Amino acid sequence: MINQNTLNQCLTKALRTNSLKVDNYQDYFHASVLVPLIKIKGEISVLFEVRSSKLAWQPGEICFPGGRIEERETPLVAAVRETCEELQIDSRHISMIGNLNYLIAPIGVILYPFVGAIASDVQVKPSEDEVEKVFTVPLEYLLETEPTVGHLQVATQPTGDFPFHLLADYQRDWKKRTVYPVYFYQYQQYVIWGLTARVLYSFLDIVKRSCIDQFE
Numbered sequence: 001m002i003n004q005n006t007l008n009q010c011l012t013k014a015l016r017t018n019s020l021k022v023d024n025y026q027d028y029f030h031a032s033v034l035v036p037l038i039k040i041k042g043e044i045s046v047l048f049e050v051r052s053s054k055l056a057w058q059p060g061e062i063c064f065p066g067g068r069i070e071e072r073e074t075p076l077v078a079a080v081r082e083t084c085e086e087l088q089i090d091s092r093h094i095s096m097i098g099n100l101n102y103l104i105a106p107i108g109v110i111l112y113p114f115v116g117a118i119a120s121d122v123q124v125k126p127s128e129d130e131v132e133k134v135f136t137v138p139l140e141y142l143l144e145t146e147p148t149v150g151h152l153q154v155a156t157q158p159t160g161d162f163p164f165h166l167l168a169d170y171q172r173d174w175k176k177r178t179v180y181p182v183y184f185y186q187y188q189q190y191v192i193w194g195l196t197a198r199v200l201y202s203f204l205d206i207v208k209r210s211c212i213d214q215f216e
Helices: 004-016 075-087 139-144 194-210
Strands: 029-040 043-051 066-068 094-099 103-105 109-118 131-138 148-156 175-187 190-193
Touching (some): 029 075, 029 094, 029 194, 043 139, 043 190, 075 094, 075 109, 131 139, 131 190, 139 175, 175 194, 190 194
Parallel strands (some): 029 109
Antiparallel strands (some): 029 043, 029 066, 043 131, 094 109, 175 190
């Protein structure tokens, strides 16, 4: 028989020394990105990438430099590494400014965004394997632009191995779980949306709340 006092003592010791972490960490895709600021003709702009059409995942979509966080790699190291690989620049040409709040997306991604400045005199040469091209958008334009907001619905459906015999009344069809906003920014022929637009929205919000009065 389990002794209550012994159990309490054991649990107290175990939980007090337990290092808190995301218990289902492996269920998520972990990635980090860099919001790159660069001066174009003296004007601060945000740099974006158009993903290569040769990529299997999200070909042709607009994104920030970044990607998967490798094992034993910090989110910051991953963001810088991926930026250097995709833009073919050296890390010394990136001046880190800080980190934004990380995002937990309903689609199963935990994203760690950072903000950094790229030296204006560096020559960006997009990696042909990953990047179709790059373009920049003036920060002032983005600050003056309100995004279009739509919504997506997330639902679940049991797979073939679901033990329906244990839950006789469980619904077999799709079950609505949540609805979340999706942001869209349009600049010339480009449409910035999805997680990239969500990171951009958070970045612009910080600029508006904390920095805009210093420009006036």
